[in-house]
Amino acid sequence: MFKSTGKMIAGVLLGAGLTMVASQANAETLRLLTWGGYAPDKVVQMFKAETGIDVEVTNSNNEEMISKLRATGGAGFDLAQPSQDRVAGAQSEFDIYKPIDLSKIDATKIIPSMLEGTKKNTTVNGSAYGVPHVWGTSLLAVNTAMAPDVKDYLDLCDPKYTGKISYRLKRPILMAFAFSMGMDPFAAYNDKAKYQDILNKVEAKLIECKPIVKAYWSGADALIALMSSGEVVAAKAWDGTGWKLTAAKPEIKTMAPTSGALGWIDTFVLPKKTQNEAAAYKWINFVMRPEVAAMIVEAAGNFTAAVDGDKFVEEGARKRFQDTFPPEAIDNIKWYPPVPTGLEEMEGKVLDRVQAAK
Amino acid sequence: MRMQSATRLALFLLLAPIVLWLALLVILPHVDMFMVSMRERVGIRQYEYSFANYVEFFVEPLYWRTFARTAIMSIIATVMTLLIGFPVSYYIAKMLRGRMKNFLFLLCLVPFWVSELVRTFGWMILLRESGVISNLMQWMGLVSGPVEMLYNDATIMVGFIYTSMLFMVVPLVSTLDSLDDSLVEAGYDLGGNAFTVLRTIIIPHAMPGIVSGCIVVFMLTLGNYLTPVLLGGKDSLWFTEQIYTQFITRFNWEQGAAFGFLLLGLSSLIVWAGLRLSRQTLSQTMG
Numbered sequence: 001m002f003k004s005t006g007k008m009i010a011g012v013l014l015g016a017g018l019t020m021v022a023s024q025a026n027a028e029t030l031r032l033l034t035w036g037g038y039a040p041d042k043v044v045q046m047f048k049a050e051t052g053i054d055v056e057v058t059n060s061n062n063e064e065m066i067s068k069l070r071a072t073g074g075a076g077f078d079l080a081q082p083s084q085d086r087v088a089g090a091q092s093e094f095d096i097y098k099p100i101d102l103s104k105i106d107a108t109k110i111i112p113s114m115l116e117g118t119k120k121n122t123t124v125n126g127s128a129y130g131v132p133h134v135w136g137t138s139l140l141a142v143n144t145a146m147a148p149d150v151k152d153y154l155d156l157c158d159p160k161y162t163g164k165i166s167y168r169l170k171r172p173i174l175m176a177f178a179f180s181m182g183m184d185p186f187a188a189y190n191d192k193a194k195y196q197d198i199l200n201k202v203e204a205k206l207i208e209c210k211p212i213v214k215a216y217w218s219g220a221d222a223l224i225a226l227m228s229s230g231e232v233v234a235a236k237a238w239d240g241t242g243w244k245l246t247a248a249k250p251e252i253k254t255m256a257p258t259s260g261a262l263g264w265i266d267t268f269v270l271p272k273k274t275q276n277e278a279a280a281y282k283w284i285n286f287v288m289r290p291e292v293a294a295m296i297v298e299a300a301g302n303f304t305a306a307v308d309g310d311k312f313v314e315e316g317a318r319k320r321f322q323d324t325f326p327p328e329a330i331d332n333i334k335w336y337p338p339v340p341t342g343l344e345e346m347e348g349k350v351l352d353r354v355q356a357a358k
Numbered sequence: 359m360r361m362q363s364a365t366r367l368a369l370f371l372l373l374a375p376i377v378l379w380l381a382l383l384v385i386l387p388h389v390d391m392f393m394v395s396m397r398e399r400v401g402i403r404q405y406e407y408s409f410a411n412y413v414e415f416f417v418e419p420l421y422w423r424t425f426a427r428t429a430i431m432s433i434i435a436t437v438m439t440l441l442i443g444f445p446v447s448y449y450i451a452k453m454l455r456g457r458m459k460n461f462l463f464l465l466c467l468v469p470f471w472v473s474e475l476v477r478t479f480g481w482m483i484l485l486r487e488s489g490v491i492s493n494l495m496q497w498m499g500l501v502s503g504p505v506e507m508l509y510n511d512a513t514i515m516v517g518f519i520y521t522s523m524l525f526m527v528v529p530l531v532s533t534l535d536s537l538d539d540s541l542v543e544a545g546y547d548l549g550g551n552a553f554t555v556l557r558t559i560i561i562p563h564a565m566p567g568i569v570s571g572c573i574v575v576f577m578l579t580l581g582n583y584l585t586p587v588l589l590g591g592k593d594s595l596w597f598t599e600q601i602y603t604q605f606i607t608r609f610n611w612e613q614g615a616a617f618g619f620l621l622l623g624l625s626s627l628i629v630w631a632g633l634r635l636s637r638q639t640l641s642q643t644m645g
Binding site: 063064066070089090092093094095163169170210213214215216218229230232302341344346348349353355356358 | 401403418420423424466486487506508509517587591592593595600603605606607608609
């Protein structure tokens with residue numbers, strides 16, 4: 001029933017859309033679904049100059065990318081960039097991606113361990129769906145002048161900072177608190193009962209901590225406003241955002257918490273109904289060039305999986321990276337494993353209850 | 359005979375766009391959405407028909423509490439908008455003439471030249487702890503430290519009233535405009551005081567405007583997403599937010615669709631009850 005209504009609506013929309021498509025068809029375009037900063041204007045212009053292909057950039061996040069592609073069955077975009085832990089689950093549940101042809105990618109330009117790891121984590125039924133692009137972590141941004149003793153996620157619950165704490169109420173905070181409380185949620189991924197038990201403990205803690213929180217931030221801009229005005233003295237943040245704050249205000253330190261930063265890798269995947277696969281591969285190979293990768297590092301604030309991508313990065317950014325991540329902190333990064341289906345629903349209910357708690 | 363069939367054809371052609379619009383873009387998607395709300399995910403890519411999504415709403419206190427909170431706050435926002443909007447509209451419609459009238463009317467419109475997002479951010483700049491009002495109060499010596507005025511229910515309310523004021527003022531001004539001044543004068547001549555004149559002449563005359571204004575404001579508030587999320591902060595809890603979360607971050611379209619239908623039912627019910635209480639009919643207020 002819904003299939004046929006869906007088709008009818010699609011037909012009508014198609015009719016209306018055809019006129020628009022017709023006018024665009026002469027110039028080749030690549031419709032890229034990505035994160036803010038991953039496709040800076042300068043890089044898009046260079047790509048156009050070299051290949052003649054226009055890149056239409058749509059900024060988004062993991063959940064929206066999956067929802068958008070799910071709504072169209074994988075149409076509307078030629079290349080998308082979800083995080084590696086969110087590819088396999090979405091693929092097996094909604095069938096929205098197309099296996100990637102690794103022979104069309106210049107593997108020598110990608111750091112081998114990351115390429116291998118991403119390939120492994122995004123494999124469904126024997127085919128790999130993703131190649132790595134930008135990687136980063138979420139950790140702590142701390143105003144050391146005003147909150148000198150924040151060292152781990154649980155310190156965000158210290159009552160002396162009441163009204164001066166912020167974090168994002170999404171699944172990373174659940175993982176962060178679990179690790180900080182001495183539990184390993186990743187090890188419990190395949191044991192739902194145990195995972196629920198961890199979630200329950202984290203939920204109780206987050207509700208207990210709620211009065212201390214000033215606001216749950218929702219985007220990097222909101223966090224930057226909160227921290228640079230001094231309204232918030234410690235927050236769980238993305239490292240790229242943290243480094244932007246450090247660059248502007250040196251007393252704000254971006255630090256890996258003692259229980260470990262949480263690491264993610266954003267990938268390139270082909271939506272199932274991509275219309276310009278050739279351009280997608282061209283774009284992937286283009287942004288993996290070290291000098292282009294450096295420009296993306298500058299815009300996004302995060303490092304890429306390109307070999308030698310950090311060679312061309314300005315000195316300040318490299319210094320900030322090394323301050324945050326001494327070698328032992330890098331070894332302590334907890335990389336997100338692929339999320340099995342069903343867990344997100346359990347997490348969702350916990351997040352809802354925390355949001356509703358008084 | 360031929361004449362008649364020609365007119366019928368013309369009528370049909372004239373109606374076709376609106377019928378197609380309604381059928382394809384309003385009714386069909388709703389039917390589709392209803393079907394989605396009636397299925398339950400039992401496994402990967404496996405679905406079954408059931409009421410589970412609706413049952414979930416009633417067994418999980420969080421959802422219906424959010425729902426009740428949304429409805430009650432929307433009603434309060436509507437009443438407050440009416441209380442503030444009515445004197446304003448009366449002043450514009452009855453006390454002013456000529457250019458001044460147009461000017462004030464225009465002032466009500468000005469905030470709507472920018473998008474809702476920008477307006478909400480404007481409020482955030484004013485009200486935040488390091489914001490304009492907080493700094494002004496410290497400078498005047500009224501308070502000793504910064505004051506946080508964002509992230510509470512009162513702020514959400516301010517945001518709602520601000521965003522919906524125009525939709526209350528416009529219908530009120532147009533109904534009050536049509537009230538003959540001599541009726542008001544007659545009321546006073548017959549010995550009525552300001553209150554009796556208001557109660558027996560002005561309000562009954564303005565009733566269709568009041569009701570249509572209230573319906574529009576109520577629906578806008580109930581379906582608002584930006585204002586509660588941005589101004590409400592960690593305690594916002596708005597039902598539209600819940601629907602958004604189900605659809606976008608949980609990938610749970612089934613639950614989101616069920617919530618959507620519950621919201622549709624609730625808002626229709628409250629509007630119906632409001633019309634009943636005010637003894638108006640929809641055709642009177644909209645006509």
